Amino acid sequence: MESQVEWDQGVNTISSESSKHPYQEHLETMENGASDSNDAASELDKTVTTWSDFNRVYHHPRAMNTITTHQVDDPLSPFDTYTTGRQAYADNEKESEIFEDAFRNMVEECDQLQGFQLFTGVDDSFGGFAEELLNNIRDEFSKATILTFGMMTNTTDGNERWRQKKSLNHVLSTTRLSNLSSIYVPLYSPTADRIRSSGLASYIHPNCQSLYHTSALLSASIETATAVCRLKKNNMKLGDLDGLLNWRRDTKIASLCASLPLPISDQGYEASLSSFDPLPPLLDLCSPDNRKPQEIYGESIVARGCPFIESSPNYINQVFKSFKEENHPLQLRTFVNTAYLLPDSYPRFFSHSLKSNGFISTTTHSEQPTSIPMLTHFSTNSNMSHVLQCQLNKTKAVSLKEYFEYAEGDYGISREEYLETREEMMNLVDVYSVDD
Numbered sequence: 537m538e539s540q541v542e543w544d545q546g547v548n549t550i551s552s553e554s555s556k557h558p559y560q561e562h563l564e565t566m567e568n569g570a571s572d573s574n575d576a577a578s579e580l581d582k583t584v585t586t587w588s589d590f591n592r593v594y595h596h597p598r599a600m601n602t603i604t605t606h607q608v609d610d611p612l613s614p615f616d617t618y619t620t621g622r623q624a625y626a627d628n629e630k631e632s633e634i635f636e637d638a639f640r641n642m643v644e645e646c647d648q649l650q651g652f653q654l655f656t657g658v659d660d661s662f663g664g665f666a667e668e669l670l671n672n673i674r675d676e677f678s679k680a681t682i683l684t685f686g687m688m689t690n691t692t693d694g695n696e697r698w699r700q701k702k703s704l705n706h707v708l709s710t711t712r713l714s715n716l717s718s719i720y721v722p723l724y725s726p727t728a729d730r731i732r733s734s735g736l737a738s739y740i741h742p743n744c745q746s747l748y749h750t751s752a753l754l755s756a757s758i759e760t761a762t763a764v765c766r767l768k769k770n771n772m773k774l775g776d777l778d779g780l781l782n783w784r785r786d787t788k789i790a791s792l793c794a795s796l797p798l799p800i801s802d803q804g805y806e807a808s809l810s811s812f813d814p815l816p817p818l819l820d821l822c823s824p825d826n827r828k829p830q831e832i833y834g835e836s837i838v839a840r841g842c843p844f845i846e847s848s849p850n851y852i853n854q855v856f857k858s859f860k861e862e863n864h865p866l867q868l869r870t871f872v873n874t875a876y877l878l879p880d881s882y883p884r885f886f887s888h889s890l891k892s893n894g895f896i897s898t899t900t901h902s903e904q905p906t907s908i909p910m911l912t913h914f915s916t917n918s919n920m921s922h923v924l925q926c927q928l929n930k931t932k933a934v935s936l937k938e939y940f941e942y943a944e945g946d947y948g949i950s951r952e953e954y955l956e957t958r959e960e961m962m963n964l965v966d967v968y969s970v971d972d
Contacts, residue, residue: 538757545715557589559881560930577880590881598638603628603665618708621664622947634671643677649773650765655758656709658686658722659702662906663709664947670716681775684717685758686710690724690824691745693898695836703930704939710927711960714788718778721790722923723821725750733826735817737895739797742885749883754806756876757794757821760838761912764870770789772868777914780868781834786915786967787950791822791829796876797886797908798839798855802895804852811896815854816911820919827918830970835860836868840896841875857909875907921968928961 538742562576580590605627606615615624627633628922648946652673656666663686671970673682686709692699706722728744731737742749765774781790795816801807809815820826837859842848877893886908888900894908936942936954949957 558583559590560588563592564812575949578884580741580748580881580947581883584746587747587751588650590748592879592881596642598642601628601632601634601638604631606661607815615661616698617661617704617941618664618667619661619942619945619947619949621661621666622668623664623945624661625665625668626770626946629668635669639672640676641963649680651683651778652677653774654682654684654717654764654926656684656686656713657688658705658709658713659689660705662699663705666709666744667712667716667763674716675776681773681778682717683719683721683762683774683778683825684713685721685723686713687754688724689747689750690727690730699738700791701939703927704934704942706927707931707957707961710789710924711758713951714964717788717791718775719781720788721792721822722927723754723792724824726753726819726821730826735814736796736819739799739890740885741887742883746883748972749885750886751796752883753796753819754821756796757792757912760794760840760872760876760910761792761836761914763840763872764836764838764868765786767870767872767968770870772870777836777868780836780866781914781916783834786834787920789920789964789968790914790916791820791920791923793818793820793822793915795819795911797890797894797896797905798841800812800842800851800895802891803835805848808851808896809854818911818913823923827919827922829915829917831918832860832866833916833918834866835913835915835917836870837911838870838872839909839911839914840872841907842871843873843894844871855857859913876910877907918968918970921965924961927960928965931958 558576562834584590603615603624605624606613606620608615615621654666654670656662658666666684670682670684673680688702688706696700710720710722726742726744728737731740731742731744740753742753761831763767764772765777782788795818798816799808799812801811837856839852839855842852856862856869869871882905886904888902889897890900890905890908891897892903892906894905901944936949938950942954
């Protein structure tokens, strides 16, 4: 019998726990009836390191689920390839059955289910993770409307190998997630150059290297564009929006542009017409550059925070001048009286020319706005051929042999599958191309 070996050096347990962010402590004191002091909120630009630092949403206990197979920034098991995400979903589902328990139970509690909205990063493995989740959703809800947003950082950080991986992940996500979704929206984080070329730099000056800032722009745009499906006095459903944008049934990939804020002078609408040109300035969130599409297939426009008064029709007509005619069957115009409300956790990147209601003034104001008027343009258009071609071009120099990680595991892709993906991307480019 082998003798038992005992360790006599003792065991040291090392653990760490993140301290609660001051803003979260501020929210807790507010719940307990303390005075409304926003000192913690004013420091968010300097102190935010993760989304939970400024989170104000109360999550259901079943809503938060952890990927147990990987850890953040683990060099031994990086979460950076599309195929790794697919494998991680399968491994996690075996252990915790997130879909079978948490997801299915929450869906069963819905009384009038319109469909699903999915938000996922596609720079790394989360694109593959989202694909497997969508596969499960499609198995259970084959006819459900699914609106998927794929988030991409528009930066050149990292070495060449990481940038090539991002390009591969983008192409795989675009083809596969769009195939499983009713509408797929590729979203790039805004850059300073694109904000300047859009005409919005006079009103906003975000730090485009900060996810805290860029995610705020994206979230405001998405919330406004999809508000049309949440209005009590509107019969538009998520499926109707899908029918408007994808009436051809081959234009699943849509584009989102936003004017944040929509420029309205505090002197009135007539003053706005003479002061601001162009009207409105639009920031394209889906293209690597700002270019005007040659053809619009279907579009939904939401304008909010523009109270209807006697002088407003001329302004509104000018705002909608560059879009389809009002009675066009493939256009939807929605007006929301309430402006986009800004919580105290929202980044403070607005110009001092904005008043508290988001209107533009000729004088400076020290206080940041608490709400802003906005306009979003949600459409399927010919410019998507350029967006898809840019994604495809970035993978031209990529040899799959050099990226062995993508071939590993049960969900690895072969060279033939990769070539099929590129062929599918080229077909999508053709779909959105305008004939000469």
